[in-house]
Amino acid sequence: MNGFLYGFTLQWKLDLRSRTMLITCYAVPLLFFAVMGGIFTSVMPESKETLIQSMTVFAVTMGALIGLPPSLAEIYRSDIKNAYQANGVPLSLGLILINISAFVHLLIMSAILYVLAPILFGAKIPEHLETYLGGLVILIAVSLSIASIIGLAVKDTANTSMFSILLFIPSTMLSGIMFPSEMLPQAFAIVGKLFPATWGYKLMTDSAFSLQTLCPLLGIFLIAVILCGVLLKRIRTR
Amino acid sequence: MTNALEVKGLRKSYGEKVVLKGIDLYVRRGDIFALLGVNGAGKTTTLECIEGLRKYDGGTISVNGRIGIQLQSAALPAHIKGGEAVRLFAKWNRKPADTSMLAALGVDSIANKQYQAMSTGQKRRLHLALALICDPDIVFLDEPTAGLDIEGRISLHEYIRNLKAQGKTIILASHDMAEVESLCDSIAILRDGEIAFAGTVIALTEKIGKHYNIQIRTGQGLETYESDDIRASLITILKSYEEKDTIIQDIRVDRGSLEQHFLKIAKGE
Numbered sequence A: 001m002n003g004f005l006y007g008f009t010l011q012w013k014l015d016l017r018s019r020t021m022l023i024t025c026y027a028v029p030l031l032f033f034a035v036m037g038g039i040f041t042s043v044m045p046e047s048k049e050t051l052i053q054s055m056t057v058f059a060v061t062m063g064a065l066i067g068l069p070p071s072l073a074e075i076y077r078s079d080i081k082n083a084y085q086a087n088g089v090p091l092s093l094g095l096i097l098i099n100i101s102a103f104v105h106l107l108i109m110s111a112i113l114y115v116l117a118p119i120l121f122g123a124k125i126p127e128h129l130e131t132y133l134g135g136l137v138i139l140i141a142v143s144l145s146i147a148s149i150i151g152l153a154v155k156d157t158a159n160t161s162m163f164s165i166l167l168f169i170p171s172t173m174l175s176g177i178m179f180p181s182e183m184l185p186q187a188f189a190i191v192g193k194l195f196p197a198t199w200g201y202k203l204m205t206d207s208a209f210s211l212q213t214l215c216p217l218l219g220i221f222l223i224a225v226i227l228c229g230v231l232l233k234r235i236r237t238r
Numbered sequence B: 001m002t003n004a005l006e007v008k009g010l011r012k013s014y015g016e017k018v019v020l021k022g023i024d025l026y027v028r029r030g031d032i033f034a035l036l037g038v039n040g041a042g043k044t045t046t047l048e049c050i051e052g053l054r055k056y057d058g059g060t061i062s063v064n065g066r067i068g069i070q071l072q073s074a075a076l077p078a079h080i081k082g083g084e085a086v087r088l089f090a091k092w093n094r095k096p097a098d099t100s101m102l103a104a105l106g107v108d109s110i111a112n113k114q115y116q117a118m119s120t121g122q123k124r125r126l127h128l129a130l131a132l133i134c135d136p137d138i139v140f141l142d143e144p145t146a147g148l149d150i151e152g153r154i155s156l157h158e159y160i161r162n163l164k165a166q167g168k169t170i171i172l173a174s175h176d177m178a179e180v181e182s183l184c185d186s187i188a189i190l191r192d193g194e195i196a197f198a199g200t201v202i203a204l205t206e207k208i209g210k211h212y213n214i215q216i217r218t219g220q221g222l223e224t225y226e227s228d229d230i231r232a233s234l235i236t237i238l239k240s241y242e243e244k245d246t247i248i249q250d251i252r253v254d255r256g257s258l259e260q261h262f263l264k265i266a267k268g269e
Helices: A003-017 A019-043 A045-049 A051-076 A080-086 A092-121 A129-153 A157-173 A186-192 A196-205 A211-236 B043-051 B082-092 B100-104 B108-112 B120-132 B150-165 B177-183 B201-207 B230-244 B258-266
Strands: B003-014 B017-028 B032-037 B058-063 B067-070 B138-142 B169-173 B186-191 B194-200 B212-218 B221-227 B248-254
Touching: A003 A019, A003 A092, A003 B082, A019 A045, A019 A051, A019 A092, A045 A051, A051 A080, A051 A092, A051 A129, A051 A157, A051 A196, A080 A092, A080 B120, A092 A129, A092 A211, A129 A157, A129 A196, A129 A211, A157 A196, A196 A211, B003 B043, B003 B169, B017 B032, B017 B043, B017 B058, B017 B169, B017 B186, B017 B194, B032 B043, B032 B177, B032 B258, B043 B058, B043 B138, B043 B169, B067 B120, B082 B100, B082 B108, B082 B120, B100 B108, B100 B120, B108 B120, B120 B138, B120 B150, B150 B169, B150 B177, B177 B258, B186 B201, B186 B258, B194 B201, B194 B258, B201 B258, B212 B230, B221 B230, B230 B248
Parallel strands: B032 B169, B032 B186, B067 B138, B138 B169
Antiparallel strands: B003 B017, B003 B058, B186 B194, B212 B221, B212 B248
């Protein structure tokens, strides 16, 4: 097994040992799903049509924005990065491995919701599986890229939580997963379009991929990747 | 090149503050070399520039061989186990993932222990093990025995001597002058970003070695004298006690510790 593969399996194990990742990727989304899934489907039976998508967007947004930054800050805002640099391990390795590992955790969580929602709440399976899966993969990638900016940019671990929550709350409230976007005041609806959750949810519920929905997500992703590169370079060049 | 390390005219500033003012250093292959200086003298900056961890403004650094680095301020993820860390760094450096070096360092028990549960001494030895994974020719050790108990220090000193016996060059930063005196072949003392002394430990003691401390205990208490001419001073002092008819209970003469010499040079006294 080469260094990269070993690094990935090791990161996977470290995530499982870390309470933060387990809580934010699995425990809280499942609890939210159990409570809100019941409420949504009893108050608004039509929410069964999009329950899988809305719960998945919540789980992905939470897992990425709340779960990832502390793991990154642990490496890049501490002496761990010194140990990496000093012993010939590329500084970008931590960023890449943590992102891949988180990606897999979020896919697993999404699969759990996909299986449980129809059984527990009679949720409707997405009609267009390819747009649902494509939208899910893109949403996870974009959410993780934004979370990576927080993890690399914020100077101390305590502040990561504050910035994460500042992004997480409007992401979930204004994306349309809690209540339809059409019901939001226009200003909030516009602000909501700044967050990937809004576009991810739209993509996952659409019948086909549309450039209009894909472009904002890809744009956010591109900007986030460039920013991560710049931040990593700044950390490396002392 | 017989030197493991050659540094010429190394300069580094942080904004307006000049930290290194063009320092020159030479470390012979196979030596144990210590870089000394009071806090803020520029030791860590010098080492980090040499190790390639920090950019410098001017000068040249030639390192002849593979390097392994044990930093003073290094950490690992809280949940990683000792054995996993060794395997990760070994695989990344394409070296055999051999955890037996933990046993050689007397910390085989940490192979299955999470980093957050390790003692300071265990962490230091794990970082030393990681520094040695790539079989370096030159090993940088920053405060290697800080936080270790006496037993730990002795065994680590023994390990460092073994590394030297294997032909490795050791470059260390330390505050522990006893450690430096017992381990090192050569030293350099940094003062305000400049080399105030460079040479062997023996040369350092000889440089200020003509200075003596004389302690005389009598019924009235302890009196201390300093002298650069021990013979003349002792005759004068003893004569004065004889004239006063004072009984001397104990006389001690020493040349001052390396620590005193170091402080004199490092502080420019």
